Amino acid sequence: MKKDDHKLKEYEHKFKEHKLTPQRKAILQVFLENHGGHLSAEEILKYAQEKNNDIGFATVYRALDLFEKLKIINRVNFGDGRSRYELVQREMKHHHHHLVCMNCQRIIEVMDSLLHELEENIEEEHNFSIYDHRLEFYGYCEDCQEGED
Amino acid sequence: MKKDDHKLKEYEHKFKEHKLTPQRKAILQVFLENHGGHLSAEEILKYAQEKNNDIGFATVYRALDLFEKLKIINRVNFGDGRSRYELVQREMKHHHHHLVCMNCQRIIEVMDSLLHELEENIEEEHNFSIYDHRLEFYGYCEDCQEGED
DNA sequence: GTCGCTGCAAAGCTTTTGCATTAGA
DNA sequence: TCTAATGCAAAAGCTTTGCAGCGAC
Numbered sequence A, B: 001m002k003k004d005d006h007k008l009k010e011y012e013h014k015f016k017e018h019k020l021t022p023q024r025k026a027i028l029q030v031f032l033e034n035h036g037g038h039l040s041a042e043e044i045l046k047y048a049q050e051k052n053n054d055i056g057f058a059t060v061y062r063a064l065d066l067f068e069k070l071k072i073i074n075r076v077n078f079g080d081g082r083s084r085y086e087l088v089q090r091e092m093k094h095h096h097h098h099l100v101c102m103n104c105q106r107i108i109e110v111m112d113s114l115l116h117e118l119e120e121n122i123e124e125e126h127n128f129s130i131y132d133h134r135l136e137f138y139g140y141c142e143d144c145q146e147g148e149d
Numbered sequence C: 001g002t003c004g005c006t007g008c009a010a011a012g013c014t015t016t017t018g019c020a021t022t023a024g025a
Numbered sequence D: 001t002c003t004a005a006t007g008c009a010a011a012a013g014c015t016t017t018g019c020a021g022c023g024a025c
Helices: A002-015 A022-033 A041-051 A057-069 A115-126 B002-015 B022-033 B041-051 B057-069 B115-126
Strands: A073-077 A083-087 A096-101 A107-111 A129-140 B073-077 B083-087 B096-101 B107-111 B129-140
Touching (some): A002 A022, A022 A057, A022 A083, A041 A057, A057 A073, A057 A083, A107 B115, A115 A129, A115 B107, B022 B041, B022 B057, B022 B083, B041 B057, B041 B083, B057 B073, B115 B129
Parallel strands (some): B096 B129
Antiparallel strands (some): A073 A083, A129 B129, B096 B107
16 A cells, blocks of 8 residues: 555665565555554564465564564563564653553553553652653443343 | 461351362462562472472462463563463452563552542543453663663 | 674473372361 | 372463564664
8 A cells, every 4th residue: 555655765774774675565554554463473474475485484573573573563461371572652652551451462552641640659769760661451341231240 | 387377267267168188288379479470480489399298380380370370470471482370369359460571571560549530530430340450661671771781 | 804693403391280199188 | 999189391371582584664
């Protein structure tokens, strides 16, 4: 899609010392298309193969490592035994959390700036210099609150 | 140790429908002795074997599953590819987070009630019924701030 | 031609499972 | 006795690595 090609350009400058190969491009496009966000390596491979059949698991994992290093994506962990990956979104940086539904596994994103206050408290009280955080809330989403056991 | 034996008694009532076998007792004692907290399965096995040599990985994992179900321990994940486990501490419940030092991997616990306000906001705005949360801050601890790259 | 990137397959880790055996109540 | 719990070893994920081949510059 033209729209994603345009978005892709915004990332090209990050690949100065690394090649933006067809495989890497395909993987990046998967993120830009945002298939529900929070993709596992397996899902990323599946979608990337739809674009470029000549791609394997090793390449996906190696690309994910690279993208993480280039701060294009973030690795997140919802405790289901596999890593998941999401595009770093500038405007969300440091201000977005996850609501994980314990019934339907749906993941809802939440914007927040309130945490900033807490971070400042911590930096002061513990002399700990905060670089990033992970915050997930576990509970039941709108649709699942009746079945809550 | 006498002190831990006493602590152990506080957990016996949770084992009504499950047996508090010597193996499970050894594992529970490992948590009560709190070897730096946030133990991995491997560490738990190691310490438990010091008490009772007749214990294997399968038993550790099965006990950890059980303890989690009985709300004796919590499984936490710091993104290092293995699960870690910590004792549920009543007075800390819902109010403790982790500071993970990105240099020395040290983990510091932080008490907090500020997050409660944020939870209330979220429950209202997103109609999401919160049951638990995980919050980790990544950064550099007191001792590692100079080496910060 | 060089050097980075790739696929494939093998290996590595953590965790789970099958099964025969043991041991608690 | 009866069933839950255990150890061992095998298997099952997910992820990483070795290696030979490929491709861009």
